[in-house]
Amino acid sequence: TAGSGYSRWRDLAVTRWREDVTRDAWGTYVFLRDIESGESWSAGYQPRGGAPDSYEVTFSEDRMEIVRRDGAIGTTLQVIVSPED
Incomplete structure (x- = not known):
């Protein structure tokens, strides 16, 4: 994953997003x-780009996790999906 994304609750868009398979540039980002x-x-590749020293993405049933290292700084971003709704 490039690190962008969006949030929905039922049929309501909580954050802005555009479905474009050629560009993954819309969504919510952490800087x-x-x-x-x-x-x-x-935290992800988008929207800044650039090559981190290491970058790993893991998906499971209830979460997505991006682990990356930039120089001496390591970061982990977890997006957790509630099993309710």
């Missing part, structure tokens, strides 16, 4: 910044 160097990046 990080190294306060010492001032460098910033997104």
Whole structure:
């Protein structure tokens, strides 16, 4: 996954998103910044791009997880889906 996505509740869009299989550039993003160097990046590949030192995506029944390393900083982003609704 490139790291973008959207949220829906039943037929209601909670966040904006456009279905475009050629571009995965819409959705909700998490940005990080190294306060010492001032460098910033997104938790997933989109929308900033760039190549992290390592990047792994795991999907399971109730969650998605992106684990990446950029220099000395390691991050984990988990998106968990409620079993209700």
